[in-house]
Amino acid sequence: IDLPWIETGVNTPAEAALVVITLIYVVAGWFNLRIPDTGARYRRQHRNPLTLLHKFVRANRLLWRDKLGQISLAVTTLFWGAGATLQFIVLDWARVNLGMPLSQAAILQGVFALGIAGGAMWAARVVRLRDSLRVLPVGVAMGLLVPLMTLVSTQWMAFSLLIVVGSMAGFFVVPMNALLQHRGHVLMSAGHSIAVQNFNENLNILLMLGIYALLIRLDLGVNLIILMFGALIALLMIAVIRLHHANQREFDSVALIGEHKH
Incomplete structure (x- = not known):
């Protein structure tokens, strides 16, 4: 410069x-x-590491056991793990399938991010909190769309597909994140909820990147990895949807959306 x-x-x-x-x-x-002071004040927090660890474990257990919390936490955890892994897959895919060097392949990551931003903004406009669980099938569709990457042969096709996949990702994760924050606020403090969310998301990022590294070490082709990756996302999202339906058969957990803090 x-x-x-x-x-x-x-x-x-x-x-x-x-x-x-x-x-x-x-x-x-x-x-x-520049964020204005809301006037909210927390009582004095513990500083003992063992006490903090105990409270964190309890908060983590509470959110996973909550019928709405477990669904939204599972989806956001899956999203961040899959998103981080896809960033690396895209680089290798661009090199092998499109003949793009690293400097150009990184543009595809930006295109994917633009898609996420667009989908997130659209979801914020059209999806109400009470309707947040209706976007779950979009996650399945995204997983089924990912394998189409193996058929892409031009940069413009790659741009278009990544925009669509990114848009779908942003569209279904924003309502889930909003629902997770809502349940966290109801069940515990916002700080505890965010801590639990970040812990699970980063743990899954490490797990999925570790699996990806193992597949690379086994010398599996990038196209096969993409097929496995898309299938995994679709199957896990189907499992989440089935879990939600099972929860609904026990009682109407959706009715809890909008519940006031305990």
């Missing part, structure tokens, strides 16, 4: 990318500082 009379020390694309990312974080931090 060359600036008049200033030696930035930024001489490579990687360094420039890090500078841009850092600036984005600074801007995001500034936005956080």
Whole structure:
């Protein structure tokens, strides 16, 4: 990066990318500082590590046992694990199927992210919290759509498919995230809910990336991995839907949406 009379020390694309990312974080931090004070105050929290661990384990168990919490937590956990893995799959897929170098393949990751953003905005406009569970079949459809990547042979086809897949991902994960935050607020504090969510999501990211690394080590082709990946997403989403239907047969858990904090 060359600036008049200033030696930035930024001489490579990687360094420039890090500078841009850092600036984005600074801007995001500034936005956080501008969030108005809601007046909400928590009572003094424990600082003993064992006490905190016990409270976290209890919160994690509570959210997984809740009929709505377990569905939304399962979906968001699956989404972040699958999303992180797909980022790496896309790079290898672009290299093998499209002949794109890493610098160009990274553009496909951005296209996928744009799709997620678009789907998320659309979901925010058209899906009410009470209707959030109706988007679950979109997750199945997304899993079934992923294997079409193996048939793509041009960059424009790749752009189009990733936009669609990303849009579907954003469309079904935003209502699930909203539902999870709602149940977390009802059952516990927002901080505990976010901690449980982040723990499970990052744990699944590590798990799915570990499985992907194992498949790479076994020298499986990227197209076979994509087929397995799409099938896994679809099957897991079907399992989540069946679990939700089983919960509904016990009692109408959807009626709990909108419930006030305990």
